[in-house]
Structures are given as structure tokens and as C-alpha cells.
Amino acid sequence: MSDKLLDIRNLTIRFRGKRTVHAINDVSLSMEQGETLALLGESGSGKSVTLKALLGLLPPKRTDIEGSMHVNGTDVLSLSGKALQRYRGGEVSMVFQEPALALDPVYTVGHQIAEAVMRHKGVSKSDAMSVAHDMLERVRIPSARRRLSNYPHELSGGMRQRVMIALALACRPKLLLADEPTTALDATVQIQILLLLRELQKDFGMGVIFVTHDIGVAVEISERVAVMYAGQIVEEGTTREIIRDGRHPYTRGLLAANLHDVARGERLNAIPGAPPALETRPENCSFAPRCPLVEPACRAGLPPMRTPAPRRRVACVRAETPIAAE
Amino acid sequence: MSATDVETYEPLPDTGGPAQPLLMVRNLRKYFPVRGGILGRTQAMVQAVDGVSFEVKKGETLGIVGESGCGKSTTAKLLIGLTPKDEGEIIFDGIDLGEGLSLKQLRKGVQMVFQDSYATLNPRMTIEASVAFGARVQGLDDPEGRARRLMERVGLDPNRFAHRYPHELSGGQRQRVNIARALAMSPRLVVLDEAVSALDKSVEAQVLNLLSDLRREFGLTYIFISHDLNVVRYISDRILVMYLGEVVEVAPVDSIWAEQAHPYTRSLFSAMPAMDPDHRTKEPPLSGDPPNPINPPSGCRFHTRCRFASEVCKTTPPRLAGLARNAQHLVACHLHDAASGHPKAGQEVAA
Structure with missing residues (x-):
């Protein structure tokens, strides 16, 4: 195994039940140490499922997982019991969208952070509390000493989202998973949290996967972006490449829908239709029914993965030809 | 149709x-x-x-x-x-x-x-x-x-x-x-x-x-x-900005996009993600969360988070009034009211 931080190969996740959902279809993704990657996509595109799979949080009885996932050389899918406990929160941890639901309401925030530290580092309660205090200061909570007992x-x-971040980082994980951590926050608070995460990422040198549906947020936080659609990665590249030279028609549609520099009253170039239901495994390009540039080859089979540059890929038959602006 | x-x-x-x-x-x-x-x-x-x-x-x-x-x-x-x-x-x-x-x-x-x-x-x-x-x-x-x-x-x-x-x-x-x-x-x-x-x-x-x-x-x-x-x-066509139950600014959209007269509006606009990987936001425009509307601050409700707050802002609520150069652009801020007693009133404040 190489020294890659993250190496996902041909991951396929299927949920069984009354209806089968092909949530992730043949996703491969890799990250170097200390990289920040944004997973960009709409609801149902498989962003959150990917994160949950990385923490082993999917219900085993109803989930079929194929492929492999390695974090720092650890085979995530083989973990269970004690090893899984050490891995979760120690090696990889997660910040959720809704901190009010993710934090335990009956324990103080100091207790919750200290408990994680005691579990993973095996230190005494008072040492763990001082780590908790230190973490609350790192996430810039005013009067941190007093807040420990809130x-x-x-x-x-x-503040709750800051506590959530402090809790996630208390054991210095190598990889932080952030599942839309700023979506529930106000605009002026969102930017504070984004800048804080950027700073902590640099200080701790950890890798971050940041799930978001907002391109602007992805630009603020990440070096690289992977765009997901219908359980597949349709395009990946540096943030600059995606913003300046998005090649996949879906990426371009998302950029247009951001309304960043659309003239007022001008008709929006909306992507028609809605994402597919994923009840069957896709056999051709999932975006073809909504694509303005669709051609027969798109419906004939899965699109080829083109790589216009190193670590850059686009799953589209037309990726080689830069699409002229309509 | x-x-x-x-x-x-x-x-x-x-x-x-x-x-x-x-x-x-x-x-x-x-x-x-x-x-x-x-x-x-x-x-x-x-x-x-x-x-x-x-x-x-x-x-x-x-x-x-x-x-x-x-x-x-x-x-x-x-x-x-x-x-x-x-x-x-x-x-x-x-x-x-x-x-x-x-x-x-x-x-x-x-x-x-x-x-x-x-x-x-x-x-x-x-x-x-x-x-x-x-x-x-x-x-x-x-x-x-x-x-x-x-x-x-x-x-x-x-x-x-x-x-x-x-x-x-x-x-x-x-x-x-x-x-x-x-x-x-x-x-x-x-x-x-x-x-x-x-x-x-x-x-x-x-x-x-x-x-x-x-x-x-x-x-x-x-x-x-x-x-x-x-x-x-x-x-x-026009945008109205609210803060803690009050109107702080109302203006035609082009006017407010060109110039945000109220310090809160300016912060709100600069909190928008940058969309440019080469010019990412460096400083958060405001710190902390909005105060609780149960006990809103006295005077101008924004004074607790405002960089330009002075004594008058803590005591006197500002009135919503048109800007001198554009009567359509209304703002409730002592900075834009020459008679308010704010030390910087009437001066152009750098963004």
C-alpha cells in the first residue's frame, strides 16, 4: 500500500430493502496527505453515503459494499469491534451538518470532548479535560473555561458547530470528514467556520473531505473538487480547473445555477428534469436524459473516463473538446 | 401560453x-x-x-x-x-x-x-x-x-x-x-x-x-x-435588509450592489463565498453569532458587532432615511445622518 491518505477503489454500495437503491456506483478516489477535497453534488448524489461508508456507519444488514477503501493503509472494510472503535475518532472523524443532533444533550460539552480523549489516548479525566479546554480555545470559543461546563x-x-469541530479534532485524526457542516448556519457565521476549518487544517496538517452542495463553499475551503452525480464521480480536478474549465455538462450546469454573475432578469440556463431514481445500476451516462449535448454514444454505454491532465478526470464522451459557451 | x-x-x-x-x-x-x-x-x-x-x-x-x-x-x-x-x-x-x-x-x-x-x-x-x-x-x-x-x-x-x-x-x-x-x-x-x-x-x-x-x-x-x-x-427590483427585527437598509438592487451603506449589509455581502479560488475570503467580516432577539441591544441593535460603533449608537436608535446622493436608498445608520452626533457621521467610510 502506498502512503496515500485515502485510496478508494471501485466502491459500489447498494441498499437492499423494499426497493433497491444503487447509491454508489464504481467510485474510485484518492487523496494525498493533508489535502482538502470537496465532494460537490446535489441531494441523492451519494456524497454523504461515501462519508458514512468511510466511517463504517452504514447498516451492515441492509448494505452491500463492494470494492476497497484504505485510509493510511488501513483496510476500512475489514475493521470491526475494538479496531473499528480505535479507527473512528482516532484516525478519521466526522463533523455533521446539525450539531444540535450530533452532540449528546445530557452531557456537558467538556465531558463529551474529554470522554473521546480518554477513550482514545487512555489519559486521566483531568488531563482529558485540559485537552478539551485547549481544543475549545483552538476553535476560538470565548471564555472556553466556562463553556466546558455548558x-x-x-x-x-x-458555537455548537465549533464544539463539534473541537470534538472531532481532539484526537488529532489524519482525516476529517465534514458533512455539510455550514449548511445550517447563517451566512456571517458560515464564513467564520469555513475560515476556522481552513486554519485548523493547516495547523494540524490533516486531510479534509468536505461535502457540500454549494460551489462557493467548495471554493472557499478546498484545493480539489470531485463532482458527484447519481452515485458516480463525473469530474475531478483542482478547484481552479473545475471553476475555470469545468468540462462535464453537469458541472457547467451547476456553475450556471449558482447565479454568481447572471444578469438580472436574464433567463437562467437551467438543467431540465431531475436526477434519476437509482433503482437500477446505470448502464449508460446517468446525466444523458438531462444533458443539452447528448449524442447517441451517451445512451449506448457508460461514458469513458477521460484524463485531460494528471489527477484530472471527466466522465464524458465530449471531455476532450472544450465545450464552447452557448 | x-x-x-x-x-x-x-x-x-x-x-x-x-x-x-x-x-x-x-x-x-x-x-x-x-x-x-x-x-x-x-x-x-x-x-x-x-x-x-x-x-x-x-x-x-x-x-x-x-x-x-x-x-x-x-x-x-x-x-x-x-x-x-x-x-x-x-x-x-x-x-x-x-x-x-x-x-x-x-x-x-x-x-x-x-x-x-x-x-x-x-x-x-x-x-x-x-x-x-x-x-x-x-x-x-x-x-x-x-x-x-x-x-x-x-x-x-x-x-x-x-x-x-x-x-x-x-x-x-x-x-x-x-x-x-x-x-x-x-x-x-x-x-x-x-x-x-x-x-x-x-x-x-x-x-x-x-x-x-x-x-x-x-x-x-x-x-x-x-x-x-x-x-x-x-x-x-429592490432589496430590504433586516437585522434583529428591524429594517436596516432598503434600496434598489443595483444601488445596494454598488454600495452597501449599512455596516451590517456590507458584512452580509462580504460573507458570500468568493467563487474565485485565487481570491478567497481572508478575514471573516463579523465575529460571533447574532444576539438573541429576547434582549436586543439598546440603541442601534447592530452596535455590539459594528466596527464603527460610537457612544450615540449605544443610546439612540437610528432612523431609516434616504442617502443624501440617492433618496431611493434608505439606511438606518448614524454614520449617514450628519446630525446624529456620531464622530464619523457624514464622512465616507472605507469598506
């Missing part, structure tokens, strides 16, 4:  | 003439009691909306922006009488609500679309029944036919969708149903409270296009509430 409901939304 | 759609769209007649604003709001106020203790006594008041005044001209779109808790949604609910107001006047096309105009009449003229498309539809009613419901209550003729025509107009084939239930539709489709339901009453004003916020970006663009088309076709006036400044800029 319950989650006593904190504002922005 | 067939002629029949226009014929069945029968809004209330224009009573005030073109110069009369469609909606005038004067000193609107709503405090919510916070009850607690064994006896459930009122412990405090949430000052959700405090002295809000504005006008909406006929045919224009007014965008309302602000953070959570600033009173955007409460204002919307007060406008259609979903929440009774404590004080203030709501004047629809020159007629005062409560005096010349009953709530039922008002709701024929003003309709609302909410953020959560699922929670606002009755899960036990078919789409057709939901869309026709209001028209039936108001005693309009042929509610079902009306519903089917409007469903067609918002892009839902009535033959496929009329007998479905809300859970069988996607979020974008449900929001189209909500828009059709609002239009079934032939309103003149539609209040859109975060109506596109829960939708995916690609679907949001479709619904925005639909809203623009409907505005043109039916001569609608919109109040568009959102926290997404890009969306508000795209759809609005």
Missing part, C-alpha cells in the same frame, strides 16, 4:  | 391606481411571549418584528434578506394574517386591513409559498384537491378546472399528477404544486418565504425561471424572502 442547548448554532 | 389561462386569472380589481403602492406596511410590531416557570407566566418577550415599515409598488419584486431570527418570516406571516400583529398597519392597495378589508378578502389578494414544500401540503389530499381547496373556500367557480389549468401552467401534466399524493412527488414538483395553489386564488401579491431554498441548485434555477414567467404573464408582485443574496439579486 450543555449543548446553552450554546448558539455557530 | 393560451388565452384561457389569462381569462381564468381574475385578480381583485385595481382600486388605488398605478401610483398607489400595492402594499404599505407601517410600524409593524410583533412580540412573542416566552413563558416559563410553574405558573407559565410570561418571562420575557421575543422582539421578533419591531417597527417595520416598507412599501411594495405594483409589479415590482421586493427581496427581503437577513439571518435567522431577524424577523423575515414573521414579517411574511404578519402580512397574510397567519400571525396576528401586535401593532401597525397593513394597507393593501389603499385599503386598510381590519377596517375596509377583511382577512378573507386580503387572502384573495395575497398568497404565500413556504420553504418546506412537504409540510405545507396536506398528505391526505391529492394534488388536485390541494390546489382547488382555496378556490372552493373562496367560492370561485370550477375549482377543479382551475386547478388543472394551473398545474399545466406550472409544468405538471394534470393527467399524470392530479390524483397523486404529495409523498409521490419530488421537492421541485411539490414546490410547483405550492405555486399553483397560491395562484389558484388569482392573487396580486405572492409572498415567497425561502421558496427555493430547500431545492437543489439545478431545480432552483427551473423554479426561478417559472416564477419570472408567471410574474410577467399574470402581472404579479412578489415579496421574495431568502438568505441567498445571489438569488435575491437575480429576482428582485
Whole structure:
């Protein structure tokens, strides 16, 4: 195994139940140490499922997982019991969208952070508390000493998300998974949290996977972007490449839908239709029914993965020809 | 667009003439009691909306922006009488609500679309029944036919969708149903409270296009509430900014995009993600969260987070007034009032 931080190969996840959902279809993804990657996509595109799979949080009885996932050389899918516990929160940890639901309402925030530290590092309660205090200061919570003994409901939304980040980083994970951590926050608070995460990422040198549906947020936080659609990665590249030279028609549609520099009253170039239901495994390009540039080859089979540059890929038959602006 | 759609769209007649604003709001106020203790006594008041005044001209779109808790949604609910107001006047096309105009009449003229498309539809009613419901209550003729025509107009084939239930539709489709339901009453004003916020970006663009088309076709006036400044800029003619229950700035969209006169508005605009990987945001424009509206700061409510706050800001609430160089651009800030006593008043403040 190489020294890659993350190496996902041909990951396929299927949920069984009354209806089968092909949530992730043949996803491969790799990250170097200390990289920040944004997973960009709409609801149902498989962003959150990928993160949950990385933490082994999917219900085993109803989930079929194929392929492989390695984090720092550890085979995630083979972990169970004690090893899985050490891995979760130690090697990889997660910040959720809704901190009010992710934090335990009956314990103080200091207790919750200290508990994680005691579990993973095996230190005494008072040492763990001082780590908790240090972490609250790192995430810029004013009067951190006093806040240690607050319950989650006593904190504002922005403060709770800071606590969540402190908890996730308390054991210095190598990889932080952030699942839309700023979506529930106000605009002026969102930018504070994004800048904080950027700073902590640099200080701790950890890798970050940041799931978002907002291109602007992806630009603020990440070096690289992978665009997901219908359980597949349709395009990957540096943030600059995606923003300046998005090649996949879906990426271009998303950029247009951001309304960043659309003239007022001008008709929006909306992507028609809605994402597919994923009840069957895709056999051709999933975006073809909505694509303005569709051609017979798109419906004939899965699109080829083109690589216009190193570590850059586009799953589209037309990726080689830069698409002229309509 | 067939002629029949226009014929069945029968809004209330224009009573005030073109110069009369469609909606005038004067000193609107709503405090919510916070009850607690064994006896459930009122412990405090949430000052959700405090002295809000504005006008909406006929045919224009007014965008309302602000953070959570600033009173955007409460204002919307007060406008259609979903929440009774404590004080203030709501004047629809020159007629005062409560005096010349009953709530039922008002709701024929003003309709609302909410953020959560699922929670606002009755899960036990078919789409057709939901869309026709209001028209039936108001005693309009042929509610079902009306519903089917409007469903067609918002892009839902009535033959496929009329007998479905809300859970069988996607979020974008449900929001189209909500828009059709609002239009079934032939309103003149539609209040859109975060109506596109829960939708995916690609679907949001479709619904925005639909809203623009409907505005043109039916001569609608919109109040568009959102926290997404890009969306508000795209759809609005004027923008109103709220902070902790008060209006801090109202201006035509180009004017406010060129210059944000209130320090809060400026912070809100600079909190937008940059969209340029080479010029990412370096400093957060504001620190901390908005204060609690239960005990809002004295004087100017923004003074606790404002870089330019001085003594006068802590004691005296600023008045909403036009800028010297543009009377259309209203701002409530002592910096722009030469007589306020603020040490930097009247000077140009660097952004």
C-alpha cells in the first residue's frame, strides 16, 4: 500500500430493502496527505453515503459494499469491534451538518470532548479535560473555561458547530470528514467556520473531505473538487480547473445555477428534469436524459473516463473538446 | 401560453391606481411571549418584528434578506394574517386591513409559498384537491378546472399528477404544486418565504425561471424572502435588509450592489463565498453569532458587532432615511445622518 491518505477503489454500495437503491456506483478516489477535497453534488448524489461508508456507519444488514477503501493503509472494510472503535475518532472523524443532533444533550460539552480523549489516548479525566479546554480555545470559543461546563442547548448554532469541530479534532485524526457542516448556519457565521476549518487544517496538517452542495463553499475551503452525480464521480480536478474549465455538462450546469454573475432578469440556463431514481445500476451516462449535448454514444454505454491532465478526470464522451459557451 | 389561462386569472380589481403602492406596511410590531416557570407566566418577550415599515409598488419584486431570527418570516406571516400583529398597519392597495378589508378578502389578494414544500401540503389530499381547496373556500367557480389549468401552467401534466399524493412527488414538483395553489386564488401579491431554498441548485434555477414567467404573464408582485443574496439579486427590483427585527437598509438592487451603506449589509455581502479560488475570503467580516432577539441591544441593535460603533449608537436608535446622493436608498445608520452626533457621521467610510 502506498502512503496515500485515502485510496478508494471501485466502491459500489447498494441498499437492499423494499426497493433497491444503487447509491454508489464504481467510485474510485484518492487523496494525498493533508489535502482538502470537496465532494460537490446535489441531494441523492451519494456524497454523504461515501462519508458514512468511510466511517463504517452504514447498516451492515441492509448494505452491500463492494470494492476497497484504505485510509493510511488501513483496510476500512475489514475493521470491526475494538479496531473499528480505535479507527473512528482516532484516525478519521466526522463533523455533521446539525450539531444540535450530533452532540449528546445530557452531557456537558467538556465531558463529551474529554470522554473521546480518554477513550482514545487512555489519559486521566483531568488531563482529558485540559485537552478539551485547549481544543475549545483552538476553535476560538470565548471564555472556553466556562463553556466546558455548558450543555449543548446553552450554546448558539455557530458555537455548537465549533464544539463539534473541537470534538472531532481532539484526537488529532489524519482525516476529517465534514458533512455539510455550514449548511445550517447563517451566512456571517458560515464564513467564520469555513475560515476556522481552513486554519485548523493547516495547523494540524490533516486531510479534509468536505461535502457540500454549494460551489462557493467548495471554493472557499478546498484545493480539489470531485463532482458527484447519481452515485458516480463525473469530474475531478483542482478547484481552479473545475471553476475555470469545468468540462462535464453537469458541472457547467451547476456553475450556471449558482447565479454568481447572471444578469438580472436574464433567463437562467437551467438543467431540465431531475436526477434519476437509482433503482437500477446505470448502464449508460446517468446525466444523458438531462444533458443539452447528448449524442447517441451517451445512451449506448457508460461514458469513458477521460484524463485531460494528471489527477484530472471527466466522465464524458465530449471531455476532450472544450465545450464552447452557448 | 393560451388565452384561457389569462381569462381564468381574475385578480381583485385595481382600486388605488398605478401610483398607489400595492402594499404599505407601517410600524409593524410583533412580540412573542416566552413563558416559563410553574405558573407559565410570561418571562420575557421575543422582539421578533419591531417597527417595520416598507412599501411594495405594483409589479415590482421586493427581496427581503437577513439571518435567522431577524424577523423575515414573521414579517411574511404578519402580512397574510397567519400571525396576528401586535401593532401597525397593513394597507393593501389603499385599503386598510381590519377596517375596509377583511382577512378573507386580503387572502384573495395575497398568497404565500413556504420553504418546506412537504409540510405545507396536506398528505391526505391529492394534488388536485390541494390546489382547488382555496378556490372552493373562496367560492370561485370550477375549482377543479382551475386547478388543472394551473398545474399545466406550472409544468405538471394534470393527467399524470392530479390524483397523486404529495409523498409521490419530488421537492421541485411539490414546490410547483405550492405555486399553483397560491395562484389558484388569482392573487396580486405572492409572498415567497425561502421558496427555493430547500431545492437543489439545478431545480432552483427551473423554479426561478417559472416564477419570472408567471410574474410577467399574470402581472404579479412578489415579496421574495431568502438568505441567498445571489438569488435575491437575480429576482428582485429592490432589496430590504433586516437585522434583529428591524429594517436596516432598503434600496434598489443595483444601488445596494454598488454600495452597501449599512455596516451590517456590507458584512452580509462580504460573507458570500468568493467563487474565485485565487481570491478567497481572508478575514471573516463579523465575529460571533447574532444576539438573541429576547434582549436586543439598546440603541442601534447592530452596535455590539459594528466596527464603527460610537457612544450615540449605544443610546439612540437610528432612523431609516434616504442617502443624501440617492433618496431611493434608505439606511438606518448614524454614520449617514450628519446630525446624529456620531464622530464619523457624514464622512465616507472605507469598506
